[in-house]
Amino acid sequence: MQDSRNIVTPLLFAVLAVACVALAVGDLLIGTTNISFGDVWSVLCGTAEDEGLRTIVMRMRLPKIIVATAAGMALSASGLQMQTLFRNPLAGPYVLGVNAGASLGVALFTLATPMLGIAAMPWLVSFGVTGMAWIGSAAILLLVMSLSRKIRNINTILIVGMMLSSAISALVGILQYMGTDESLKAFVVWTMGSVSTVTIEQLRLLVPVVVVGLVLAIAVVKPLNMLLLGESYARTMGLNVTRSRALIFLSTTLLAGTVTAFCGPIGFIGLAMPHLARITFRTADHKVLMPAAILWGGVSMLVCTIACDIVARSGVMLPVNTITSLLGIPVIIYVVLRNSNRR
């Protein structure tokens, strides 16, 4: 049997890339109100005269599409790295505590500062929810990273990361319990995730950081391939495991940490999309898998935002987190069932 993937792989990439662009265009047209292609085109060309139309397209829909695509790509790329590093199909971008760290940052900002009466301090306000979330997730990842230099066994790191997350969740729980109703709502809204609250100014930070994270993710495809066989094999094939781990953690901080800071926790995309990439491309080679997972991440988040918009027409504003869960969970269940049937 020859390797049929040689023909199928480029075809799949083409289909996914076209789907990504088509969904992005579709998302520009479909919203709480539909806008015709001609109108959108005139806005993009700068010839549109309707100021309201320009605002909707350029300041609302376009940023949202860019954020959704970047978030999906980032989460999927970091999820794939975590699954390979921990050799665990249920690992995702949040296993190291990114989510917990970010939520602690946000909880401190929205819940603790009013309690302490320092909520109005100008330096704190300038950080905002996003800044605090980013600081929180980066702090946790730095902590896990520094611990991982001392810990040889990768599964020990996984357990430490998960326990750290649980401990932080408990702290956040205490803050929630003590918080006022108003501040509690601000926190809960953040935990539901959103891609439409990011401003154009924030995009200037989000996009470059995600791009750097994705470049790092591509740069570690060879280490990831070697790590498929476990760390002993990787080391005897000449891999500097400590350095590779650090690069992978850094990439995940930039990708998952930043996206979570800006959009809140977005569940299951980072967990499910790498699996979808494996199933569709039928490979474990990260040279193919990494770009495939990135494209699947973009496609899936665009689908989710379109679904949100369509539901929103009926007057119900669903948090994007609920849609990503509904989309991602069936994929995970399928993968788990498939794996258990095969053995």
Added chain:
Amino acid sequence: MIELRDITLAFGDRELMRGASATMRRGELVALLGRNGTGKSTLLRAIASLGRVQGGDVVIDGKPLADITSQELARKVAFVNTERVDVEALTAFDLVAIGRAPYTDWMGRLGEEDRAIVERSLRLAGVENLMWRNVETLSDGECQRVMIARALAQQTDAILLDEPTSFLDLPNRYELCMLLQRLAHEQNKCILFSTHELDIALTLADSIALVDTPNLVYMPTREMVASGHIERLFNSDYISFDPDSHSIRLHR
């Protein structure tokens, strides 16, 4: 090729070997024998630079291990352990291709020559027919051969194997060790494998390294059989070693 110079080996606080010396050459199949917990794996891991020796030197090609970079070592010594690699959607070809890592570019792209070496390695290990199968669908015996093909693709002069026969049935154990013997003799490699199969080791290996705590007794197979070391180590109230048939007898 692999030289142990007066090494001291420990696992945690427990000393396993002291003053162990041996010289293993290319073209030679060496079996590492010893009871459970005597440090066979620890020794193999130390030679592969996955662990450390507490004293003495491991010398590869005349150069102490401490002076060899990990990239350099990856082109001299390959390592195969007992761990089964179960990765979703990983074909045998792709797995063996990962063995080319010390020679490929930053992305790990395969050139024409790399592909030819991967195919040749699969052929040498007798698994070229499994090339496009996913590794998780392979039997333990097939999987072990694919892992050996990966070590071959690494194009090293030495291959270390930690209990390569442990999950295999009896015919597969013999066939795998015959494969190792053939690779040592025909590909002129230095192959060191740890095993509990006394009869296979004594039939097929050129030399035996026997862990007689805290010593490492190293000699050609025939001398080892005649030396009486094996009887002394493996005899108990219930079993004894018969040097003529290379086999273990039960006392009744």
